[in-house]
Amino acid sequence: xxxxxxxxxxxxxxxxxxxxxxxxxxxxxxxxxxxxxxxxxxxxxxxxxxxxxxxxxxxxxxxxxxxxxxxxxxxxxxxxxxxxxxxxxxxxxxxxxxxxxxxxxxxxxxxxxxxxxxxxxxxxxxxxxxxxxxxxxxx
Numbered sequence: 001x002x003x004x005x006x007x008x009x010x011x012x013x014x015x016x017x018x019x020x021x022x023x024x025x026x027x028x029x030x031x032x033x034x035x036x037x038x039x040x041x042x043x044x045x046x047x048x049x050x051x052x053x054x055x056x057x058x059x060x061x062x063x064x065x066x067x068x069x070x071x072x073x074x075x076x077x078x079x080x081x082x083x084x085x086x087x088x089x090x091x092x093x094x095x096x097x098x099x100x101x102x103x104x105x106x107x108x109x110x111x112x113x114x115x116x117x118x119x120x121x122x123x124x125x126x127x128x129x130x131x132x133x134x135x136x137x138x139x
Contacts, residue, residue: 013133
């Protein structure tokens with residue numbers, strides 16, 4: 001997703017935030033926790049525009065597509081919260097190896113932002129996600 005020359009795209013900022021906050025080597029619990037915080041902020045930013053159901057549907061589609069490369073993302077956990085797709089998806093990250101969890105989290109974020117850009121256009125996608133990306137990147 002292209003962006004202004006000097007500032008990273010939201011997708012790049014999210015990837016950078018994840019990589020920076022989960023440590024080296026990546027810890028799966030940290031990946032799940034940081035991912036969920038990031039997803040909650042993304043959802044809060046997008047819900048006024050596409051609705052909570054729209055965010056959930058887009059997240060579900062991104063999860064489905066990312067599970068092609070990471071099949072375990074599609075396998076529900078026994079105790080996962082069914083009413084919260086983001087918590088469920090992030091919960092699946094914490095039961096994996098840290099590196100695999102980080103790669104899957106990044107793939108899921110990338111797929112989500114690509115789908116959103118396809119749905120509403122790259123410019124609007126970047127405009128909507130930029131405040132979240134900038135806040136995450138700065139912290």
